[in-house]
Amino acid sequence: MKAVTIDTLAPHIGQRVTIRGWIHNRRAAKGLVFLVVRDGTGLVQCVVNQKDAEPDTWLTAESLTQESAVAIAGEVVADARQVGGVEMQVTRLELIHKAVDYPITPKAHGVEFLMERRHLWLRSRHQWAIMRIRNRIIMSIHHFFQEQGFLQMDAPILTENAVEGTSTLFGIDYFGQPAYLTQSGQLHGEVMAMAFNKIYTFGPTFRAEKSKTRRHLTEFWMIEPEMAFYDLDMNMELAEDLLCRIAQDALKDSSVELEVLGRKVSALQSVRKPFVRISYTDAVDLLNSDKTADLLSTHESTLRTEQIELEKERAHNSSVYGQAKKWKKRRLDARAIEINARLDEITEVLRNIPVWRSSARSFEWGGDFGGSDETLLSWHFDRPVIVHRYPAAVKAFYMKRDPEDDRLALGMDVLAPEGFGEIIGGGQRADDLAFLEAQIEKHQLPREAFEWYLDLRRYGSVPHSGFGLGLERTVSWICGLDHVRETIPFPRMLGRLSP
């Protein structure tokens, strides 16, 4: 009998097939056992009917536990009630391995509990959807660049020089010589662009920042295109095209996964060219403006209304809890968890709003935007916004100056909508030898370590640009997740190195 995967069951309606997988959930009625089986490609309900099944199969079905491994033979039948439209009528069931006391039960769990069991958590439905979308995004990125003649090339992970100070780098011992894990492949990317014209790197990046927020990992994956003969405008257009492609591919190919996650797709449908492009100087004006203050006030009153309604609901639920039936209690418990989590979130935001308001109102030209400023900017628009031409003082030494205003660097950041924050940072690179030499001296960087980089400006220097896209933040945005820790199979962050 043919062994198939769950995602290919539909064409086999009316046929007998075998599937192999793990028990995701089990329900029983008299003479019937309903098994929800998972094989990594999808879920399917398998029905064991005592009067049809062999005696061994029935006994096995009755005693199956969550995550036990099984091989199941039966007929594929159409059933409109099921997700995917099919279920299996089981004729034979073989137990491959019996799992005992699987810790992640079909109910709500806390973050710490799940993170300690990340190796098992990955089996659950939400994680299935997220990892498949991550894969979809990775493939979109490769297709996008490959179709346009970019060469995928790899920057080294072990590096000798600290590009922007050693405080955010993980240091290691390289046979007695200090070395670091890379925090960006950009400088090597520039080398490769001068050799191959248009390239992109796709690799891991490490930051020893002691950040404990929903946007930070210490190890994350970054995509860094670097293009010879590209100026800032061409660079921004490339970033726009890339993000549009990612959003559209996700809508086209990951609708099931997005639905599992409850992602509002309208937010992704509005990701279309042209994005909003705003200069840093205009962005500062916008932050200072009444428009931003009004936005905050509106948001604040909306939250206060929601807070009052939730508190009312909580009081009402707790007053009826005593008389409630068991199933109703269970529902009330689940709702209470939701209400409390949302109330915590609202309390946190309401506490922050006065700080956000004053920091936006009094933001002075010359500083770099904080997380709250970026969030506020992105709330003004329904699609990604590109902020360009930052003060040179807050940007990296290798950025080209704006020929029209020497105080500005030709840098750009792309902020994802809905407050997901910065997902792209990049710009046009300095291509003048003397300027770069002066910058290296000004930033007190070790000149010797940059000689190879300076060679690019000695031998056929041309205008060139590039940017870095953070994969996990992008996945987080597309999936509508409130934290990046679920966007990578094994997150590495402050206080988390296992499993």
Add this chain to the structure above:
RNA sequence: UCCUCGGUAGCUCAAUGGUAGAGCAUGCGGCUGUUAACCGCAGGGUUGUAGGUUCGAGUCCUACCCGGGGAGCCA
């Protein structure tokens, strides 16, 4: 490093300073179409740790440990 919230059964959470409870999970029983199935019964606790206040502390105070998310920094 700072700010802030939290730690109660295997899990998720309740509990005016006054006898520690519920749901899920587990075990047993019931139900022939369940969708986190449902219904009944049972077992399950050094309330993070160490002190203190009190007739009495899960609850109040102090210190420490662990975790959440925010600031700084950043993708």
